[in-house]
Amino acid sequence: MSGKDEYYNRAKQEGYRSRSAYKLQQLDDDAGLIAEGDTVVDLGAAPGGWLQVAAERVGDHGTVVGVDLQRIRDVDHENVETFRGDMTEERTRTKLRQRVGEQGADLVISDMAPNMTGEYGLDHARSIHLARQAFETALELLGPGGDLAVKVFDGQDLADFRADMETEFEYVRAIHPDASRDESSELYLVGKGLLTAPVRVGDELEVDIVDTGSEGDGIAHVEGFTLFVSGVAEGDTVTVRVEDVKPRFGFASPV
The missing domain is CATH 2.40.50.140 (Nucleic acid-binding proteins)
Structure with a gap:
């Protein structure tokens, strides 16, 4: 059985809305992203597989907020709130900040990917653009020491984007979950420990x-x-x- 079939079938059997739910499970198991009681923001959350996993792992005292341009069908967890919005617009960011509160989020996650054209260089560039939007939003939403997990496609612009993340987090890791298709160039950059210090390395x-x-x-x-x-x-x-x-x-x- 192929990896695609395995995770697709598991998602159907276990009630997850997408096979990508297992990617977040594996990212969390590997990098320790989610703790009980956390506040998690999911950018580009439709159809909701990551919302389901995050809700399970933050528990009854945690909060999960999801936003997407598409409508997100209600998730059967009381600790999940969703709304439609474009995170490049200030009104959407304002709404997210209001939902998160002054303490900030503990984790921002993004599994967003561009509409694929089949032209790898263009698809890669668009994935980096989306990842940067998620990164910039995370800097507004995260509390001190918060984490970010964002999907990117490997390619020539990845090193520069990772370097930018490394200036804002204690450290950055690249992770390729087992649930990603073997032939896929996707990987996840995980930034751990948002820095709020007034200095940076090299100053x-x-x-x-x-x-x-x-x-x-x-x-x-x-x-x-x-x-x-x-x-x-x-x-x-x-x-x-x-x-x-x-x-x-x-x-x-x-x-």
Whole structure:
């Protein structure tokens, strides 16, 4: 039995609206995307297979919000809300922000794909365009430390898009779920840990060393964000280059 038949038949037997439901299950199992009580936003949610999986995994105390240009048939979970909208329009983004609330979403997911033309370069470019829209929307909706999982087609523009994601998340992984067809070039970029720090890797700035950490590094503060700086002493004022950024602290070295 082919992979296509296996997951198609399983979806029918287990009540999922699409075989892609198993892709989200596998992404979650691999990358730890969904926890009970999470708020999840599904962009391009029709026909609703990912909504079903997300609803099961966030549990009764979680929230799942789905949006699509097409009508989404009601999902039989009380914690799921859907509406029609174009996420490139400000009114749709505003509605999403209202649904998510001030705390932000824990996860944004997107399984969107372009209408296929059969011309690979064009299909790839359109997939990156959709992925960027999802990425930009996620930056508006995610709370600190939130995650993003977005579908793309492999190709020449993928590296640049991944590099842009890597500036905003603690780390980024590429995952090809088993439920994806063997011949498909699709993969999912998973960004873990949205960074809300005021600095990014490669930034150079002047800082005052105000304390010493337990490992002997100097400690500086940038807009309340902690930087550990090697090879300096308390009381120094130095120009540093940021080498690594975590959600709550970073590391730098003198220039």
